[in-house]
Every structure is written in structure tokens, then in C-alpha cells.
Amino acid sequence: MSVVTRFAPSPTGYLHVGGARTALYSWLLAKRHGGQFVLRVEDTDVERSTEEAKQAILDGMQWLGLNWDTGPVYQTDRFDRYKTLIQQLLDNGQAYKCFMSAEELDAIREEQKAKGEKPRYPGTWRDRTDHPEGEPFVIRFKSPQEGSVVFDDHVRGRIEFKNSELDDLIIQRTDGTPTYNFCVVVDDWDMGITHVVRGEDHINNTPRQINILQALGAPVPEYAHVSMILGDDGKKLSKRHGAVSVTQYRDDGFLPQALLNYLVRLGWSHGDQEVFSVSEMIELFSVDAIGQSASAFNTEKLIWLNQHYIKSLPASEVAAHARMHFTDLGIDLHAGPALESVIAIQADRVKTLKELAEISTYFYQDFDSFDEKAAKKHLRPVARQPLETVKEKLMALENWTPEAIQGAINDTAEELEVGMGKVGMPLRVAVTGGGNSPSLDVTLNLLSRDKVGERIDKALTFIANRENS
Known part of the structure; x- marks a missing residue:
């Protein structure tokens, strides 16, 4: 049997991490078996569905690399199909028109609650034919009243529901639109x-959907119901725990590889292995190995994975996702070294791509002022001579290479008989604007010789003004 899975989000908000994990598991199951993955947008709730939410789902899926083989399919494009099958069920006596008002039903349910009974539709119109002319109605599925629905869930094992516990589900609203549970079955x-x-x-929906599938003469798929994701406080994951939107993690500087790796481990494991490439996930994933327990989201663990991927992925892959963060800061990447070169020397120093962009601006644009604390400590009058001497040696270099640059710095310290810090720290502040950077040989090498000279002059002017103030 060829495996066909689907991810079917409702476009009433962003793609959240719980949905992304479900999508990932469905995608991996299909890929593991050489099958097909369908993206279906369940937009039958016309009032709450938005174009922005639809686009956010597509953006999130594309960013994660969860490419679909079919879709996106929109349920609102399939209303004619649903109506045809609803009419078929009516004609076959497997569905019926119900004229009970919402107020009537609410009153019945309140009465049932007061008696300690499970609130449910009592089947009032199930067999009636005295339909009032011109009155609004819903269409209900005539659910079997005998026997049970039994299915073997890949995560939870055998699950059984007695049909006597299931009431007759609404499959078409008074406005003629089909309901979620019916559309899902047909799709x-x-x-x-x-x-x-x-x-x-969705476990409680499953027996109802199976009954409708059987009434239509359709095959019943296999099911796997995964547990929810909790925040680190043990409560259902929500905005109070921080970012829960996939695109928010993108905007905060996380790599999709890190988020995928983190999500796959929220409920599934393979021994003690923590880091998985996508190809390893596909090779090793089994839907039967998903655990039943709820998983707690740990942002620190995600940050650790993000650092790992920033450091270990090819710089070109990191650069593809980092560009947007430089653009967000108004940085023209054509005005400096290749982004891959910057990533190569900054990767060990950051947790996120956003942080990478923030600490790398000096490679692409001049800074208006020096970091106050660093300048106060290192751009003092005593630094004037080391800066003048090292500038002279740097400007005289035949080859602008890390080795030659480091040689000029070493020669300056030796000539002036001072420690390396007396040369290196003023030079670092002069060319980067602050007290932190990768080693000076590679940092200066990525800046042009002229740019380094200009910035040393700027620092010397700063020192002169400080002497005269």
C-alpha cells in the first residue's frame, strides 16, 4: 500500500509549533515510505478564516522545508462535492433534516446537565417527516445506535467508542455550508x-468520522493521535511561554533545521540521539515510536540546537537564512565582505541569526560612535602611539592577509615593548566600534585596508579630542 498523509490546518491564525510538529510527523511518515504528502487548508469556517492566515501557513511550511506533493487544497473550493454527498446520504436515509432551534437544543442540554447526564442531541427529528415549510434546518448524520467503533491508534493502541454514546452529528449548517467533520471525511x-x-x-471526532466513512462506503485510514505540547510550567503551550508561531521563530533568528530537529524530539526518539539531519529523520522515523506522554517545550534546548546548526552547517546554508536579518537592520550586504565569510568567523559567537546580524554591522557600514565603555577603557591617550604605529605598518603591507595583519600587530607590540593587549584592544575598538570581535587578523582581513585606515584615524581623532577636553 502506498502511504498518503496530510496536514490539514485551519487558517484562523498563524502556524503554531504544535501544528508544525504534526505536519513534520505526517511529512516524515510519507517520506519514510516513499509516499505522498498532501497540504489541505480547512477553511470551511469562512468567518474566521483569513487570507493572512492562509499565507502564514504556506510561509511557515516553506520555511521549514516541508514541501507538499499535492496542494494546497482549499475546502471552500470543494463545496459542490460535499453537497452532492450530503444529498446522497439524505436520499439513502443516512442523514435527515433537523428543524430544532439552537435555543431549544440549549434548553435540552441544560436539562440533561441538571440530571447529571451527558449533554447531547436527543434525536428529535431523526425519523420525523412532518417538516415545516420554509423553516431553517440543519442536516444531521444518522449515526448507528448499536455496536461500537473500534480502531487501533498507532500512538494510543486500541480505542473503542460505543455508538450509543454518539449523537447525530450536524453535517450541514442552516446556511447550507458543510461542517468540519463531514468535509474531513470526504477529503x-x-x-x-x-x-x-x-x-x-481529535480523538473524539474519530468515531464519528469513521461512521460517516463507512456510510459512504469509503475506506477507513489508520490514525495516530499525538499528545499536546506543554510549556515548561506544565500548562498548554501558549503565547505566555514566548513565541509559539513558526514564523516568529524565523523572525527571532532560528534556523529551520534547528526547529525541525527540536520538534521531532518532542514525542519521538531514537535511542539517546539528540541531533538529526532531515535525511536521518526520514530514515529513522516511525509513527509507532511516538510516545503517549505530553512533551514540555524547552526554549533553552532549542537555542542549544540553533547554536549547533549555526556552527556546523555550511556557511552558505546559514547565509541563505541570515540575509533577512541584515536586511531588517537596513544593511546593504553588497557594501562589505561575502556574508559566508562573516558567518565563518562569527558562528561560534552567537545563539541566533538575529544576534549574528546585530554584532556584524561594522563589516558593512560605518558606526557613528564608539561603544562608550570600550572607548573609555581602551581609546585613552596612552593608546595613541600604538594605533599610529600599527596603522603605519598595516598600510605598508604588500599582502592583505590574516598572517600579514597579525605580523604587523606583533611587530608593533615588539617595537613599542608593550603587551599585545596594549595594541590589540585599542585597534579592535577602533575598527569595530566595540570591545568584542573575532580575532583581529581575520576581522581586519574582511575589512578593506582603506576602511581600516579610516577607522584608525577616527579613533585617533577621538583620542585627540579626549586629550584636549
Whole structure:
């Protein structure tokens, strides 16, 4: 059997990390078995669905690299298909029109609650034919009343629901639009979905959907209901725990490789291995190895993974995702060294791509002022001679290489009989504007000789003004 999975988000908000993990598991299951992955946008809730949310889902999926084989399919484009099948169920006596008002149903449910009963629709219109002319109605599925629905869940094992516990589900609203549970069934059937991976909050929908599938004569897919993701305080993950949107993690400077690696481990494991490439995930992933327990989101662990990937991925891959963060700072990357070269010397020094951009601005644009604390400590009158001497030696170099640059710095310290720090720190502040940077030989090498000379002159002017004030 060819495996076909789907990710079916509702476009009523951003793509959150829980949805992204479900998408990842579905994608991996399909890829693991050489199958197909379908992206389906469940936008039947027309009032709450937005174009912005639809685009946010596509953006998040594309950023994560979870490419789909079919889609995106929008349910609102399939209303004719749903209506045809609803009419078929009506004609076959497997669905019926219900004229009970919402107020009537609410009153019945309140009465049931007061008696300690489970609130449910009592089947009032199930077999009635005295339909009032011109009155609004919903269409309900005539659920079996005998027997049970049993299915073997890949995560939770055998699950059974007695049909007597299930009431007759609304499959078409009074305005004629089909409901979520019916559209899902038809889509899974039409798209040949063999495996449904989704959140545990859908477990109660599953027996209803299986009954509808069987009424339509459609095959029943296999199910895997994954546990929710909790915050580190043990409560359901939400905005109070920090970023929960996939695109927010992108904007905060995380690599998609890090987020994917982190999400795959929130419920699935392979021994003690922590770091997985995408190809390893595909090779090793098994839906049957997903745990039943809820997983706690740990941002520190995600940051650790992000640092790992910034350091270990090819600089060109990191650069592809880092560019946007430089652009956000108004930096023209054509005005300095190749971004890959900057990444190569800065990767060990940052946790996020956003931080990488923030500490690398001096490679691409001049700074208006020196860091106050660093300048106070290192751009003092005593630094004037070391800066003048090292500038002279740097400007006289035949080859602008890290080795030659380091030689000029060493020669200056030796000539003036001072420690390396007396030369290196004033020079660092002069050319970068602050007291922190990679080693000076590689830092200066990525800046042009003329730019280094200009910035040393700026520092000497700063020192002169300080002497005269």
C-alpha cells in the first residue's frame, strides 16, 4: 500500500509549533515510505478564516522545508462535492433534516446537565417527516445506535467508542455550508489518505468520522493521535511561554533545521540521539515510536540546537537564512565582505541569526560612535602611539592577509615593548566600534585596508579630542 498523509490546518491564525510538529510527523511518515504528502487548508469556517492566515501557513511550511506533493487544497473550493454527498446520504436515509432551534437544543442540554447526564442531541427529528415549510434546518448524520467503533491508534493502541454514546452529528449548517467533520471525511476519502496524524484533541471526532466513512462506503485510514505540547510550567503551550508561531521563530533568528530537529524530539526518539539531519529523520522515523506522554517545550534546548546548526552547517546554508536579518537592520550586504565569510568567523559567537546580524554591522557600514565603555577603557591617550604605529605598518603591507595583519600587530607590540593587549584592544575598538570581535587578523582581513585606515584615524581623532577636553 502506498502511504498518503496530510496536514490539514485551519487558517484562523498563524502556524503554531504544535501544528508544525504534526505536519513534520505526517511529512516524515510519507517520506519514510516513499509516499505522498498532501497540504489541505480547512477553511470551511469562512468567518474566521483569513487570507493572512492562509499565507502564514504556506510561509511557515516553506520555511521549514516541508514541501507538499499535492496542494494546497482549499475546502471552500470543494463545496459542490460535499453537497452532492450530503444529498446522497439524505436520499439513502443516512442523514435527515433537523428543524430544532439552537435555543431549544440549549434548553435540552441544560436539562440533561441538571440530571447529571451527558449533554447531547436527543434525536428529535431523526425519523420525523412532518417538516415545516420554509423553516431553517440543519442536516444531521444518522449515526448507528448499536455496536461500537473500534480502531487501533498507532500512538494510543486500541480505542473503542460505543455508538450509543454518539449523537447525530450536524453535517450541514442552516446556511447550507458543510461542517468540519463531514468535509474531513470526504477529503480523506477523495485524496486517498491512508494515515491520519493529528492532535489528541481529535480523538473524539474519530468515531464519528469513521461512521460517516463507512456510510459512504469509503475506506477507513489508520490514525495516530499525538499528545499536546506543554510549556515548561506544565500548562498548554501558549503565547505566555514566548513565541509559539513558526514564523516568529524565523523572525527571532532560528534556523529551520534547528526547529525541525527540536520538534521531532518532542514525542519521538531514537535511542539517546539528540541531533538529526532531515535525511536521518526520514530514515529513522516511525509513527509507532511516538510516545503517549505530553512533551514540555524547552526554549533553552532549542537555542542549544540553533547554536549547533549555526556552527556546523555550511556557511552558505546559514547565509541563505541570515540575509533577512541584515536586511531588517537596513544593511546593504553588497557594501562589505561575502556574508559566508562573516558567518565563518562569527558562528561560534552567537545563539541566533538575529544576534549574528546585530554584532556584524561594522563589516558593512560605518558606526557613528564608539561603544562608550570600550572607548573609555581602551581609546585613552596612552593608546595613541600604538594605533599610529600599527596603522603605519598595516598600510605598508604588500599582502592583505590574516598572517600579514597579525605580523604587523606583533611587530608593533615588539617595537613599542608593550603587551599585545596594549595594541590589540585599542585597534579592535577602533575598527569595530566595540570591545568584542573575532580575532583581529581575520576581522581586519574582511575589512578593506582603506576602511581600516579610516577607522584608525577616527579613533585617533577621538583620542585627540579626549586629550584636549
